[in-house]
Amino acid sequence: MAKIAATAMFAVVALIAIIAAAVSGVVAAIFGGGNSTASSQPSPAALADIPGNYLALYQQAATTCSGLDWTILAAVGKIETNHGRLNADGVHSGENFAHAGGPMQFLQPTFRWVLDQSAKQGKHIPPGGSTPPSRYNVHDAIYAASFYLCMSGADRGDLYGAIFTYNHADWYVRKVLDQANAYKAAQQSAPQQGGWTVPARGTCTSGFGSRGGEFHRGQDIAAPIGTPIVAASSGTVIDSGPATGYGLWVRIEHANGVITTYGHNEHNQVHVGQKVQVGQLIAEVGNRGESTGSHLHFQIDVGNQSVDPVAFYHDQSAPRLCGQSQLGP
Numbered sequence: 001m002a003k004i005a006a007t008a009m010f011a012v013v014a015l016i017a018i019i020a021a022a023v024s025g026v027v028a029a030i031f032g033g034g035n036s037t038a039s040s041q042p043s044p045a046a047l048a049d050i051p052g053n054y055l056a057l058y059q060q061a062a063t064t065c066s067g068l069d070w071t072i073l074a075a076v077g078k079i080e081t082n083h084g085r086l087n088a089d090g091v092h093s094g095e096n097f098a099h100a101g102g103p104m105q106f107l108q109p110t111f112r113w114v115l116d117q118s119a120k121q122g123k124h125i126p127p128g129g130s131t132p133p134s135r136y137n138v139h140d141a142i143y144a145a146s147f148y149l150c151m152s153g154a155d156r157g158d159l160y161g162a163i164f165t166y167n168h169a170d171w172y173v174r175k176v177l178d179q180a181n182a183y184k185a186a187q188q189s190a191p192q193q194g195g196w197t198v199p200a201r202g203t204c205t206s207g208f209g210s211r212g213g214e215f216h217r218g219q220d221i222a223a224p225i226g227t228p229i230v231a232a233s234s235g236t237v238i239d240s241g242p243a244t245g246y247g248l249w250v251r252i253e254h255a256n257g258v259i260t261t262y263g264h265n266e267h268n269q270v271h272v273g274q275k276v277q278v279g280q281l282i283a284e285v286g287n288r289g290e291s292t293g294s295h296l297h298f299q300i301d302v303g304n305q306s307v308d309p310v311a312f313y314h315d316q317s318a319p320r321l322c323g324q325s326q327l328g329p
């Protein structure tokens, strides 16, 4: 019995590790996590929205943490207090109902704890703020937020966990990641391999073609619920919401009349009209609609005609959509 329990436990731990690796892999792909030193450039939206002194502080403070892009800090500052512009209790003085204060909305005990823990690792807020440091001082608050996100997982590539620690809600994490994306300028260089990437890591199961008397219009990729789904190529979101059979879907229109569809999703992270970049997080794998197991239904339509995604990827010189684990249609 003990052996069975141990095996089952190992399977659970392994699965969690796989999911965590998949999530951090995608987040790293989007935000250049890990040991990447190249921070992203501000988008026009970021320059229009973020006050100059805040932008400079977000960029400087982020350099203290190898896995943290400044856009994440800026997104937290946007959502917490609109970069200090929020006119409410606890932004410039006092506390709100939850005892949070300052532009990055720290609880006083958390602020002290973060600075104490960082000091033990030799990390200190550089000169330029209050003496002693204050959560109401913009300089101090942004550096403390950077330290906090770093020690909460950003330093080891767990951006999701780091943001979740800041505010324990999945909607909050998604909102921060979404805002960070909007603050990040589009990549200067054209994406490699025809501008296409594999939308989800998993195992190719049902392929394009006849299936039990019906015609299957896409490629199924089996993956655990919550596995990130990214835009296969850059484009504009034309549908995001419930759809008959697909449960919850996202559809993206690309150049040359090509439309990609992502079905059975657990959550969608984009809205209609949104411009998305290749590789950008758009949804998470689920098991909604006419689905008999957690998977992504990935469909490509060219001029209202569904085509075989595997062949399409081959023709575009894109990465292989399905590896050796493909089980065939």
Ligand SMILES: [Zn+2]
Pocket: 206, 216, 218, 219, 220, 296, 297, 298
């Ligand atoms: Zn399918």
